[in-house]
Amino acid sequence: MKKTIIAFAALIIAASCSKKESTDTVHITGNIKGLKKGTLYIQRIVDTNLVAIDSIKIDGNSAFESTIKLESPEMLYLFLDRGVTNSLDNNILFFAEPGNMTINTDLDNFISSAKITGSKNQELYEQYEKINSRFIDENLSMVEPRFKAIKRQDQKALDSLNVKQESNIKRKYLYATNFALTNKDYEIAPYIAMSQIYDINVKFLDTIQKSMSPKVAKSLYGKKLTKYVADIKKEQQKAETAPATTANE
Structure with a gap:
């Protein structure tokens, strides 16, 4: 009986932690078709400046994943450092909110081809x-x-x-x-x-x-x-x- 109560309490604590995490983080997954090598940066504005809060190295696999802590829904930027060429088409603006989001796009039309789901905002x-x-x-x-x-x-x-x-x-x-x-x-x-x-x-x-x-x-x-x-x-x-x-x- 004692073990059952302990197990039940542990389950409640785990559920509570999971719920807390889901309310203050955004889990972002996506794919950039055609990208073989480069670095993705997730940025936010801090005092009028863009500041990187996460970076993802792309080397062969064009899929990416990131988890960002959010106090509330916030406009973030997905910046692509192509490594070899400069381009104006390299920064996707997206309204992040706690939960699961997906950003899919392709290398040639990085901004215009972006399909973003998982956020009502x-x-x-x-x-x-x-x-x-x-x-x-x-x-x-x-x-x-x-x-x-x-x-x-x-x-x-x-x-x-x-x-x-x-x-x-x-x-x-x-x-x-x-x-x-x-x-x-x-x-x-x-x-x-x-x-x-x-x-x-x-x-x-x-x-x-x-x-x-x-x-x-x-x-x-x-x-x-x-x-x-x-x-x-x-x-x-x-x-x-x-x-x-x-x-x-």
């Missing part, structure tokens, strides 16, 4: 990027007409392009705001607010911040957004009181 991020890319493409389509208008000193055409660009920016910001509010229960919401529309009127950021679920508010990006909004409000209050202080002096 990643799924939402891809949905966001699909629409957001349209705003980026529209903005790029105005570069050549603007250049030509400047060259021929056509102010009327420039004014028209400026109106179109401002409209495109407004639609982009409105979409990002609505996307964040719609997905307030996921960490993608504060991430979008901080990375895409950080310079929007603070009232919109404040609305997103207040709409976050308790879980999201305690996450990495939730905390950053809360602090960011508080800092902006503090600076605005200083600016509002500064003239009155100067007048009294």
Whole structure:
């Protein structure tokens, strides 16, 4: 009987440890078709710098595996050091979250061919990027007409392009705001607010911040957004009181 109780207690402890591990780590597996030799680095942003948190040597076998500790869902980077050639197509951005994730791609089209599964935040991020890319493409389509208008000193055409660009920016910001509010229960919401529309009127950021679920508010990006909004409000209050202080002096 005593042995049974001990065994049962050990089982509970093991299950508890397993549960804890699954809630604060992400297990990443994947394959890079065509890669024979090189080094993969998993990176995160620390104080605006990309810092490697794991490295995987590839030598013959294109499959890879890594386990990363996460305090909460976080945007990470899968960087490929090809060893012999430099390429701009070498860094995959992915929204990691605790659990099991898979990243499959190929050497020739490292970023564009990437298929990432196992993360709801990643799924939402891809949905966001699909629409957001349209705003980026529209903005790029105005570069050549603007250049030509400047060259021929056509102010009327420039004014028209400026109106179109401002409209495109407004639609982009409105979409990002609505996307964040719609997905307030996921960490993608504060991430979008901080990375895409950080310079929007603070009232919109404040609305997103207040709409976050308790879980999201305690996450990495939730905390950053809360602090960011508080800092902006503090600076605005200083600016509002500064003239009155100067007048009294």
